[in-house]
Amino acid sequence: MAAISCPHCKQNTFSWWDKYRASKWFLLTCDGCKRRSCAQPVVLAAIYFLYVWDVMLFGYLAYLDSLWFLLVMVVGWLILDYFTIYVPLSPLRDKPQPK
Ligand SMILES: [Zn+2]
Numbered sequence: 001m002a003a004i005s006c007p008h009c010k011q012n013t014f015s016w017w018d019k020y021r022a023s024k025w026f027l028l029t030c031d032g033c034k035r036r037s038c039a040q041p042v043v044l045a046a047i048y049f050l051y052v053w054d055v056m057l058f059g060y061l062a063y064l065d066s067l068w069f070l071l072v073m074v075v076g077w078l079i080l081d082y083f084t085i086y087v088p089l090s091p092l093r094d095k096p097q098p099k
Pocket of ligand 1: 006007008009010011013030031032033034035
């Protein structure tokens with residue numbers, strides 16, 4: 001099920017699972033044009049800042065107050081995970097050829 005277009009050749013060669021993997025800092029290689037893409041790194045860095053904030057805040061609140069905050073932390077994590085699917089893909093330059 002290919003639904004996401006490659007930023008190089010604009011063909012729908014990536015699946016939603018590929019897009020999810022790209023949000024975990026994986027590089028994607030297009031089946032059509034064999035060129036590489038990644039999720040937009042600046043947006044990913046902001047999202048990973050929110051992951052850290054989620055764990056620090058709700059982990060600390062769970063330590064101080066109630067273990068229910070661990071559930072809030074997990075729900076916050078899952079919500080962030082959902083939104084990582086929508087991080088746009090960026091084209092990467094081709095690997096330099098060995099001389
Ligand atoms: Zn392509």
